[in-house]
Amino acid sequence: MQKIRFDLIKKKLGSQAISRFAPSPTGQMHLGHIASALYVWGISQKLNGKVIIRIEDHDRQRSKEIFIKQIIEDLKWLGFLNLVPHTREQKHSYYKQSDCTRRYEKNLSYLTRQKETFLCSCSRKNLLKQRIKNQGEIYYPGTCRFQRKIKDHKEASVRLVVEDDTFEFYDFLKGHSSQTPSKQCGDFLLKDRNQNWTYQFSSTVDDIYDKINLIIRGEDIFHCTGRQIYLMKKLKFSTEELAFVHHPLIYDPETKAKLSKSDLAQPISSFRNKGYTPEDLLGLAAFLVGLKEDKTPLPINALEKLF
Numbered sequence: 001m002q003k004i005r006f007d008l009i010k011k012k013l014g015s016q017a018i019s020r021f022a023p024s025p026t027g028q029m030h031l032g033h034i035a036s037a038l039y040v041w042g043i044s045q046k047l048n049g050k051v052i053i054r055i056e057d058h059d060r061q062r063s064k065e066i067f068i069k070q071i072i073e074d075l076k077w078l079g080f081l082n083l084v085p086h087t088r089e090q091k092h093s094y095y096k097q098s099d100c101t102r103r104y105e106k107n108l109s110y111l112t113r114q115k116e117t118f119l120c121s122c123s124r125k126n127l128l129k130q131r132i133k134n135q136g137e138i139y140y141p142g143t144c145r146f147q148r149k150i151k152d153h154k155e156a157s158v159r160l161v162v163e164d165d166t167f168e169f170y171d172f173l174k175g176h177s178s179q180t181p182s183k184q185c186g187d188f189l190l191k192d193r194n195q196n197w198t199y200q201f202s203s204t205v206d207d208i209y210d211k212i213n214l215i216i217r218g219e220d221i222f223h224c225t226g227r228q229i230y231l232m233k234k235l236k237f238s239t240e241e242l243a244f245v246h247h248p249l250i251y252d253p254e255t256k257a258k259l260s261k262s263d264l265a266q267p268i269s270s271f272r273n274k275g276y277t278p279e280d281l282l283g284l285a286a287f288l289v290g291l292k293e294d295k296t297p298l299p300i301n302a303l304e305k306l307f
């Protein structure tokens with residue numbers, strides 16, 4: 001694995017590092033989430049930065065309050081919550097996207113006024129049926145963009161007009177990269193047919209509002225970076241001082257299978273019930289993601305030593 005050049009990150013950021021940990025409350029946390037948290041907090045600590053906890057509950061049908069409670073309880077038990085300073089404005093040390101509707105409305109209105117959006121009546125099912133796929137992703141061929149026939153109605157989704165543009169960026173683990181959203185996904189969704197804000201839109205708007213300059217997340221969403229840079233530019237946000245780190249995911253060392261298909265995918269609470277300590281789980285996650293050579297326990301205050 002490439003060694004992270006902290007001197008270069010500092011140079012890139014120019015100000016205090018602000019990162020975020022953003023779980024979706026559509027299920028319980030597992031070792032994969034801990035691995036991600038190790039990267040987020042470990043790298044941030046090394047840079048004397050701060051971490052914002054954002055609960056990404058934009059999918060109202062799948063998000064559950066009970067999972068939010070469990071995530072917060074797990075983060076507290078593991079020790080991560082104690083690393084987040086409470087601020088005067090925030091009652092909790094985390095916030096939920098469902099409490100931020102106004103910021104998404106405001107930014108969508110702005111894009112619509114700029115004629116950067118259009119309403120779309122195509123269903124995901126139909127797009128899949130047409131088999132317009134691009135490296136496993138659904139590609140939107142611009143069907144409704146050119147028709148512009150759909151008037152505002154409750155079942156339409158909202159898409160962003162994606163022009164042909166290539167974005168170059170540097171990832172501190174993966175090196176130089178370039179992505180062309182118009183070829184990867186085409187006009188992507190900002191709001192879906194269920195009237196949920198999409199991950200791309202809500203997460204990008206939140207990163208701007210939270211002044212996030214250090215984006216650390218799993219490499220499974222590496223392909224989203226170009227389109228989020230595109231969206232930020234459309235929202236008139238400078239992306240010059242953004243640093244990206246896309247970290248590896250956990251695989252089962254025995255079967256080499258994805259974590260979701262392995263016994264290790266059990267929720268944190270079930271490890272806890274079996275007598276694991278927080279240090280045991282931090283050590284196990286660090287080992288599985290390749291940050292440590294053995295499974296020995298890892299204290300929460302030693303995260304920066306992993307890097």
Ligand SMILES: [Zn+2]
Pocket residue numbers: 119120121122142143144145
């Ligand atoms: Zn359409």
